[in-house]
Amino acid sequence: MPKGVYLRRAGRIAWLAFAGAMLATPAFAQKKPAPQARSAPQQPAAQTIPSNPDDAFVALREAARKNDADRAAAISATLVDYPIPSYVEYFRIKPQMFDSSGQARIDTPDAEVAAFLQRYQGEAIADRMRNDWLLVLGKKRDWANFDIQYPQFVLKDDTQVECYALLSKALKGQNVAAEARTLLVDPRYFGEGCVDLIGYLAQAQQIQRSDVAFYARQALEQNYTTLAAKIAATLPDVRVDSDALATVVKMARNDPAQAAAYLSTVLGNLSRDEQGAAWGVIGQYAAKKLMPEAAGYYRRQLDMGGNQWLSDETQEWRVRAALRQGDWKQVRQSIELMRPELRAKDPAWTYWYGRALKADGRTSDAEQQFQSIAGQFNFYGQLASEELGRRITVPQRTAVSDAEAMAMRTRPGLVRAQKFYSLNLRFEGNREWNWELRGMNDRELLAAAEYARKISLLDRTVNTSDRTKAEHDFAQRFPMPYQDIMQRNTEAVGLDMAWAYGLIRQESRFIMDARSSAGAHGLMQVMPATARYVAKKIGMTDFSPTMMSDPNINILLGTNYMSMVLTDLDSSWTLASAGYNAGPGRPKNWRSSLARPVEGAIFAETIPFTETRVYVKNVLSNATYYSALMSGRPQSLKDRLGVVAPSTVTTTSLP
Template sequence: MHLYPRGLRIVTLCSVFISGISFASPDLHKDFIQAEKIARSGNTKNYQQAISNLEHPLKPYVQLAYLKNHPLLKNEQEIERFLDVYSGTPLEWPLRKTWLEYLMKKRNKALFIKYFKETSDAELSCTHLRYQLDLGAPEAAILKQVTELWLVDKSQPKACDSLFTLWQKQGYMSQELIWQRLTMVAEKGQHSLIPYLEKQLPANEQYLADLYYEVRKDPSATAGLYRFKKGSEKEAQIAIYGIRRLVWRDEELAIRAWDKLEQKFSFSQEQKNDVYYSFALALASKQHVQAKFWLNKVPDEKQDDALMQWQLTNLLQLQDWPGIVAYFTDKTLSNGQRYWLGYALLQQGHKKKSNEVWRDLAEKRDYYGFLAAARLGLAVALQEQALNVDDALIKEVQQAPGFLRAKAFFELERFTSAKREWNYLLNTSTEDEKLAAASLAHQEGWHDSVIITLAQIERFHHLDLRFPLAFEELFERYSKRSNIDLAWSYAIARRESSFAPNASSSAGAHGLMQLLPSTASYVNKGSVSRSKLYDPKVNVKLGNDYLKYLKQKAKGNEVIATASYNAGYYRVEKWLPKEAIDFDLWVEGIPYRETRDYVKNVFAYRQVYHTRFGFADNLFDELVKMKIQK
C-alpha cells in the first residue's frame, strides 16, 4: 500500500504517536486543543499527563509542539524516534529544522551532521558543509559543493561567509562564474549585490556592472548607444536584455533603438531570434501596426503556444482569413486554433472543409468544442463517466493516518495544515488510491481538493466530482433572489475558488466568489470585512448581487458582465468595439490573457452545469448569434 509506506509500523508499534480512531468528535477536538496548549506551555509533567490520555488523529502534532519547545540533548532519543517515524510527512521538517538550529547554536557538529537532510535553507546547508570541513572531510569534495550555494541571485546568510572566503581563496571563483552571477542578479535578483560583484570583475570590465544596473533600472538607457563603449559580447548581452524589456515599456523607442543596435553589434542569430520573439509578443499584445511584421520574423523553432495565440489574434483582428488558413494548415493545433481554422475556411466559402474541422472538435468538452457544436447544430457532448472505486480501498484510505490528520485539521478549520497533510497523502498514493481519496474528499465537501486531485491525474470525465453542486441551497436561493442564472453563478464560483470558502488571492479577493472587500461593501451599500467574506452565506449573496449589478451595467450582456467580473467593468468598456463583431471574435481579442481565458472557462463551466441540471440545449447556440459592441 503506497498511501503510507510506514503506516502499518506506525499504527502497531508506535501507538504513542497515532491513535486508531477514524473520526474525531467535537469533544475530542477540545481535548486535542487543550493538550496542544499544554505542550506549548513547557510544563513537562502536565504534558506527559495530557498526551497519555489523548486519543486523537492529531496526537503527533501535540508531541511535535512539545519537542519543538524542548529541543534538548536529553530528548535526543525521543526526537530521533519522531523524525524516523514521521520521515517525509509534514511533521518531520518543523522538528528537524528546530533541532538542527539548536545543535548549531550548541556547536554540536557531529550531531548536526548526523541529523542534517538536504534542504533549501542556505544557512543550514552552509553550516553542514563547514562542520564537515571542521571534522576532517576532504576539502576538495566540500568546496565543489559550495559553488551551487554561491551562484544564486540573492545574498546568502552570514553562516556561508567563511565557506565562501575559503572557496574563493582556493581558486574556485572564476571570472565566468562572476559574470554568470552578475547576469542573474542584474536581470532578476537583488541589485544590492551588484557593487560586490563589480569589485570581483577585472578593472576594465567593472563598468559593465554599472551598465547592467542602469539598464535594469531604466530600460530606455539601452537606446543610448554611447553607453556601449566597446561593442563586446558582454555589452551585446546587456543590450539584448535591455531591448527586450524596453519594448514592453516604449515600443516606438525600442524599434528605433534596435535598428541602431543591430548596426553596432554582431549579434548571434539566437540573440536576434530572442529579440524578434519579445517584439512579436509585445507588439501583438499592444495591437501595434507592426505586429504582423515581427510575428513573421520569428523562426518556426520559437513558435510556442503564446506566440501562436498572438499570431492568431493578430490575423483575426485583420480578418485575414487566407492568412489564418495558410498559417495553421498542416500544423499540430490546439482546440482553439482548430476552431478558428474552421471559421476562416467558412469565411472563404469552404463550408465542407470547415465542417470537417469542426465535427471532430464538437466532441470535445470545452469552450471550443461547445462553440463548434453550436456552429454545426449538434448537441453538447459531455462524455461524463461515473467514478467507481473499490469499497475496500476506500475504507483503507479512510484509515490512513494522513487522511485522518487532514480530516481533523479540516474540521478544526486549520486549512493550511489540512492541505499539507492532504498533499502528503496524495504524494504517497497510487492513482487508484488518489481516486479513493478524491471520492472521500467529495463526501466531506473538500471540493477544491477533489478538483485539484482529479486534474493532477488527468481524470477529467468525473463531472459529478469536478463540477459539484456545492453549497446548493445558498446558490439556489441567492441566484434566484438576484435573477441570475444558477449555472452562471456556479460557473463563476467554480472558476474563482473551486468552492474553497477560505480561498484568497494575491489581489485581495476572498471567499467562494472571490470578492474584494471594497467591491463587497459597494454592492452591500455598507462595510463588509474580509472575515465576513469567508462566510459562504455572505459571499454567495454578495457575489450574485455583484453579477446582477454588472449585468445591468452591460445592458444585459452576460459575456461583457463575465469579463467585467474578472477585469472590472470600466476596463472592459474600453475593449468594446465601435462596430459590432461576433461574440467569439471579441472574446479571442481580449487583450488580457487572464480575462480572455476566464471568459472562455466560465462559459464552458456554465454549459456543463446547465447540462447537468437536465437541460438539453446548447447555450452556445445563442452566443454564436451574439454581436459585441459599445
C-alpha cells in the first residue's frame, strides 16, 4: 500500500477536515485519565451455550474476538475442566480489556491480568496477554507498570506497543526521534499509541511540524483519512498548502496524468522539497497503473533532489518504474537513495542493484552484491546464484531419526497446537507451534518438522523446516503428497508437475481443508465458480462443490484449470502463475502496457498487486526447487521465468 509523503508548508490543515472530527491533543503527562464507566449491558436475545465442550470453547473464542465480556464469562464458567485452561481464562479476561470497537479499556482488571501472567509465565498465551495489557497500560499512562512489563514482552511485534515504549522513554527525557522515524513507516499498524507518540514528540520539539505532516500524509495516501486527521490534530497549528497537496494526492490515486497537470500549475506555491515529494506520489500511482510516464514523473522527483519525504512504497515503485523502462541508471540511483533499512529488508533491492552495476560495466561490484544473497533459498537468492554462474540445486540432506522426531510429541506447545488444529483453530495452533520452536537448533527444527509430517501437518513441516540455517532437508521443505494423483492428472494435460506442486505449496501449504476468505477451497484453492466452469469443460456432469474436499477432484480440476490458463497465456509460467492468482485477464492487461519484451523477473517485480507479485515469485521459486528434487539435476529459475512480450489481446473467456 502507498505510505505517503507529507510536506513542509504554511497553511491550515483544512484539507484533512473531510476525514472526520479532529481529536483534542492528548494529555501526555503522567496523570492518568479518569476511568471509563461501564455502561449497563443491553440484554441480548438469549444465546445458548453448546453442550459439547469443544463447541463451547470455539464459541468462547468467538465471544472473546467480539469482546463480548458477558457471554465470555458465561461460557467460560461451563469449561471448568477443559484441557487448555490457559486459553479459557485468557478468552474470559481479554473482553474486559477492550471495548466492542477494539479500543483498550482503562478499567481493565489489572490484578487478574497480573495473576494470569504469573500463572502461565513462559507460555505463548502469556506473551499474548502481556501484549494486550501493555496496550491498556500505555493508554492509562501507567508507566510504572508498563516499564516493568515491557522488557518481559518477548515477540515485540506490535507497533502500537513499541510506540508506547518510546513514549515512556520520551517522558523520562530521552530523545527518541530517530527510533520513532525508524518505527513509524506503516500507518496500518499505528493505532492510538502511535498518534500519542507523534503528538508528544512534536510538543517536546523532538520532531518538527514537517514530521507530523509527513506521518499524516502517509496515512492519507493509504486512504486512512480518519487516522490522518487524528495525527494532524496532535498539533492544531501545523499548516500546509492545503488545497494543492490534498488535490494532488486525491487526483494521483485516480488519474496520475491529471494530478501531474494540476501540480504543474501550482509549483510556484511549493518548495523544492515539496515539489519533489509531490512528483514522487504521482510517480508511485502512475507506476502502479503501469503507465510509461511513471519513470518520467520519478525523474522529475529526482531532479528536485532529496529523499526525506518519500514513503517506503514511493521509493520501491521508483525502482520498479525504472525497471519497466529498462533505465538501469535510474534503477541504480533509486536504490542508492532508498532508506537504508528498507533497502536491507528485501533481497530484491540487492539483486537489482547488482544488475544495475553490471549494466554499468562494474562487474566486480555487481558480483559482490550477488554473492551477499546467493546463499538465500528464495527467488532473489536463486537469481543471484545464476548471475554468478551457478544453476539451482538442493543442499545436502540432513536426516533425523524417528526417535528424534517422536521426542517432539511431548513438547507442551506442540501438544496445545495439535488440540487447536483438531478444532480447526489454526491461528492459535500456529501461535503455539511457532512459540515452541523458539531457540531450537537446526537438528531440533528438522525433528519437529519430521514429527509434523508424521502427524500429517504438512504446513508445519514446511514452515518449520524453512527455519533451518545450516542443516537442511528439502524433502521436508518441498513435500510431494498425493504423488500418484498428481502424476496422473498432470500427465493427462501435459502439465509440469514441479510447477503444480510449487503452486500448491504457495496456495494451501498442503492443508486439504484450507478455505480462503473469498471461498477458494482445498489444496489448489479453486474458486467455486471456477470449479464449476472447469468441471463442465471436462465433461464432469455430476459435479458438486462439496466434492472439492476430495483430493482427487481438487487436483483434477486444479490441474485442468492450470493447463487452461497456461494455454491462454502463451505457455508462460510467469503469466500463468499471475493468472491463477489474479485471474487470467489481469496479466493480459499488464503485459499490454509493455513497450518491449522484458525478462520474466522484471515482469514479476512490477506486478501492481502486492499479493500477486509475491505469489508469482514464490510459486516459480518453489517450482524450480521441486524440479531439482524430481530430476536430480541443476535447474534454472531464469529459464522458467522466460521473457514476457507485449500483447494487444486483453480479453479471456476463462473465469
